[in-house]
Amino acid sequence: MFKLVKRLTSLVAMFAVLFAFSTETMAAKKSKTLENTKKRGFVRCGVSQGLPGFSNADESGNWTGIDVDVCRAVAAATLGDATKVKFTPLSAKERFTALTSGEIDILSRNTTWTLSRDADIGLTFVGVNFYDGQGFMVRKGSGIKSTSEFKNGTSVCTNLGTTTELNMRDFFDSRGISYEPVVFEKADEVVAAYDAGRCDTYTTDKSGLAAQRTKLSAPDDHVVLPETISKEPLGPVVRQGDSVWEDIVRWSLNTMIEAEEYGVNSSNADMMKTSNNPAIKRLVGAEGELGAAFGLDNDWNLRIIKQVGNYGESYKRNIADTGILPDRGPNELWTKGGILYVPPAR
């Protein structure tokens, strides 16, 4: 029954684009999506169906994760309250249709930024909140230490509708290895199949592997191979055609990253208003009129930092402290050897 309902919803979503009245004529500096969000009183955010560290719901239905925090930041900026978000769990297959049909306004669901997605299908990627790459997980007992040890006939479990499917084809083809792709719609199904021995290896983004490993019956019997076979910049996505909304989401994310760079966090944000550094003062709304450009008040960024925290806090809370990926790797600030680098807020 649940499945049926889900199928129906996705069908409705697909056809909603047929029925939706085309009211999105753009006036300068005016965002229809923002207006509707304010009228509605909550931000509509598409997330995963459960990926620890990125977007995951607990027993009482509270969503946490770094992808969730992006939506919370937007809610804090636009509505003044980070809790005013309605989360819609989506499968990889449903996610873009849900966004383009207007069922959600932000897709923050560990989605890889690629040219064809950005250019072809009516989407706009606003930034990167996690730099990832595709890897492989195998059983420790297999003795496989590197992807170069895969042999012809290896069966590979993965998710439907992801860049993973394409990368793994590139990977195995370029090495002339024949393989058996076993493709499931839901991540939990992949985990179950791999756990049962249906597949020799499980491939997806490395962060995903680290997170899903915790769901296996004996996590310690499995190991993620060191090689990374692709670039997977994951980030939030919005619909094409509302550039103001696009900017709001982009700069909400950027604010979190820049706040970390300047050492502004949820506990010291109010005190930073009196900082000597104009950049910090701009970041907490004490100088400049940055919000006006989006049609927001001047405290929009202060609210993000106070209610959601900076990027480092979000990472620590969701990914490091949960033991998924304690090491930030490339997701460290550029000032600390990582590649997180955002344009200045001024």
Add this chain to the structure above:
Amino acid sequence: MNNIIKKFLPQILAILFVVLIFGFLTINAQTNMDNRGIDFGFGFLSQESSFDVQFSLIEYSGSDSYARAFLVGLLNTLLVSFISIIFCTILGVIIGVARLSSNYLIKNSAAWYVEFFRNIPLLLQIFFWYYAALRALPLPEKANAWFGVTYMTVKGYYIPSMVWENLNVFLYCGLAAIISIIVLRNYANNLRDTKGKQIPVLLYSLALLIVLPLLSFLFGGVSLEFELPQLKKLSKISYIYEGGISLPPELIALVLALSLYTSTFVAECVRAGIEGVSKGQKEAAASVGLTPNQVLKLVIMPQALRIIIPPTTNQYLNLTKNSSLAAAIAYPDLVLVFAGTALMQTGKAIEIVSITMLTYLTISLTIAAIMNWYNKKIEIKEK
């Protein structure tokens, strides 16, 4: 004049209404897609798909086009539907007849079977066969051989493949056998009608079907060898079988679930059909001296089939459409490959969903047409 208006006006209005609605939907979709920068078109079908599919009846790789990926999915859907329709028909007829048996045990087990399998949601049954039943199977290296040469493992069922020499000669002989059987039947019918003589057609047909192809081995230069699956080591703890044919567990689970589920409905159709023939027919047939076998074959079944075929057609259609649940267990059918992966990679939701819908519609209409043709054939022909 007045009459003509009365007759045609509502119809013209209805057509106008439909055209307007479709026009509105098309224009509206067009505007929305323009606003969001989505192009509409089927050009993507010739682009390189760049993804692989687990299991395919035709040669396919990631460098083939989306159109070919569509074909792969379509053939997989047809394959699983075809196998399941055959199994569910055989099972359904057996169970349906068993429900009418006078043996208490047979009758009641058949009834229990029907009530059990038709009252559990199909998706649950698919999950059961895939995640519970097949998962209990051994890993390849631990599998015991079935019939000496086949291996049932968690990674699939491995069977020997046939390596033919001069396969075409063998096929021609088979064809010749079938043609001669048809000729023989006509001759036998003729003989019965004109001279009242009976010859054992079935026996002769079987003999023809066996002897003719066998001759091709002796004189036609046909040879058949079996390639056996061989265990191969992938890593310290993982193995697969190489050589032979591997039936993926996804296919097996799907066929099991679909056939068992649909066979209950077919069984009920069969039972209804047989019970629908009035008792008088049976008694009359017996009283003119027909044997019980002849009663069933010549009197009951021809009449029962007329009742059985139309609702059974529905069940076949349902089965074919239900096969789209394959996506839940990674069987690469039309929905998974085309409306799943291909849709995701291209983002052409409207195009791909409409193609998929049209395809299912075509499959269903084809099945319905075949069954209607068969139904026409066995209908009472009034002279």
